[in-house]
Amino acid sequence: MKLPASIQAWFEQHARAALNTLGGLRLRLASSLMTTAVIGIALALPAGFLLLVDNLEAATANREGSPQASAFLQATLNVDQQRDIAAQIKALEGITDVEHITPEAALAEFQRASGMQETLALLERNPLPPVVVAQLRSGLSGADADALISALSAIGAVDEVRVDRVWLERLDALMQLANRGSGLIALLLGLTVVLVVGNTIRLDIENRRSEIEITKLIGGTDAFVRRPFLYTGMWYGLLGGSLAAILLMLSVLLLTGPSSHLASLYGSAFQPMGPGLSGTLTLLGSGVALGLLGAGVAVGRHLAAIEPR
Amino acid sequence: MIRFDSVSKRYPGGNEALRGLDLHIERGEMVFITGASGAGKSTFLRMIPLLERPSQGSVMIDGVNLLRLRRSRVPFLRRRVGMIFQDHRLLHDRSVFDNVALPLVIAGRSHADVGRRVRAALDKVGLLHKEKASPVTLSGGEQQRVGIARAVVTRPPVILADEPTGNLDPALSEEIMALFEQFNQVGVTTVIASHDHALIERLGHRRIHLQDGRVA
Ligand SMILES: Nc1ncnc2c1ncn2[C@@H]1O[C@H](COP(=O)(O)OP(=O)(O)OP(=O)(O)O)[C@@H](O)[C@H]1O
Ligand SMILES: [Mg+2]
Secondary structure, eight states: OHHHHHHHHHHHHHHHHHHHHHHHHHHTHHHHHHHHHHHHHHHHHHHHHHHHHHHHHHHHHSOSSOOEEEEEEOTTOOHHHHHHHHHHHHTSTTEEEEEEEOHHHHHHHHHHHHOOHHHHHTOSSOOOOOEEEEEEOTTOOHHHHHHHHHHHHHSTTEEEEEEEOHHHHHHHHHHHHHHHHHHHHHHHHHHHHHHHHHHHHHHHHHHTHHHHHHHHHTTOOHHHHHHHHHHHHHHHHHHHHHHHHHHHHHHHHHHHHHHHHHHHHTTOOOOOOOOHHHHHHHHHHHHHHHHHHHHHHHHHHHTTTOOOO | OEEEEEEEEEOTTSOEEEEEEEEEEOTTOEEEEEOOTTSSHHHHHHHTTTSSOOSEEEEEETTEEGGGOOGGGHHHHHHTEEEEOTTOOOOTTSOHHHHHHHHHHHTTOOHHHHHHHHHHHHHHTTOGGGTTSOGGGSOHHHHHHHHHHHHHTTOOSEEEEESTTTTOOHHHHHHHHHHHHHHHHTTOEEEEEOOOHHHHHHHTOEEEEEETTEEO
């Protein structure tokens, strides 16, 4: 019966430290709330940025009708031959739709758009080639899109293929930058949390100097003296993480109306997503880890220096 | 139980508090340490729970050479030595009960055990009715008794007291010394530094007189 009793005592000690430190935070309510708010905001900022990037990725993956490829056909083909080619292209795997633009239609559109009717009328023949605009299936991987474009170019009557992929690549690059940037922000703000908790715990240690001395005087081990400060750090992290999760959920709630209006303008059914369960747990976990780290640093630096007189 | 072999203590700054102190206190003895101010009484007592380390010589407590005691074991030495300080060293933001409970909480005793032992210790020093009070609301003598209750609550084999009756009236001093005699009667090794020669004479226990950091 010796072991269970000591295990029970161990749990009792930890439960007591956990509850006492939580009570201590309540006693110093104003300053605890302030520290919690700083930690919550510092955690919410990078998490919100990451969530924004995730949402942008989801929103752009949902968009309709792109990417596009334009196949320029040989000018010598007649309209029937052009239609055949268009049908042939439409039958390719990965192409959802095609639009066939004859040279005449292209010229008429160009004249309407440019307002250069007189100048163009001087030309003795239509310089524009027939074009087939192909809609590629959305979500196509880069390699698949490249294969499709080679298949298009391989068709004998196709002179040239041009792909409207530049903006996609730009978006991709932008996303990567945003991801990298949010990693950097997360690192800096994580460091902020560690410093804020570390400084709060350092002041706490300073204020409880005589208590620490007396505890060591009558046989408190280092672990015993450390425990309440580590628990305080943990609570700060947990409370700050919870606050960050609440802030994120509120922001998503506030943005749902305007963003679905914006999405509907683009004909998309996109809905912004919140942090979700795993996001919330990650936030709480990071809060606890950073809080413990900050407290651990402060305890390691300042507690050993206090020896009983 | 307590053995000092040519122990010297030089404080940083050059003060030589002990100069080759040799003494031996048996298990279960009750001993008074006397000597003029500055003779080294407090320094001697503080070496036993390793609040000070000797500059030279060796200190053995219960067969353990303190020079060889690992840092991580020091708290466990201190738990076996109940020390009473002249300035009480109480926590002023905790109740009397919590102050006396601290050694038990440190030792990881169960909640029920803590309550029982704290009340027994407070009863012994006659302060059971003050368990909820804050130490600052107590008189000097009452604070001294809270310090005694804290020192004995874990029933340590050794009790050290540094001028426990320093500024108490004679009646109260007598009461407190009687308390120490009671602990000693159940086998606790008791070492008390004191100036109160009249009282010491009357009690008639072994007396060790220090002069210039050694036994006179
Ligand atoms: N922390 C310290 N630093 C430097 N010198 C000290 C320190 N503590 C004590 N001393 C010196 O060591 C000598 C012995 O001091 P100690 O406190 O042991 O004497 P004491 O016998 O307890 O005196 P008292 O009866 O006044 O309490 C004194 O000269 C004192 O000045
Ligand atoms: Mg002294």
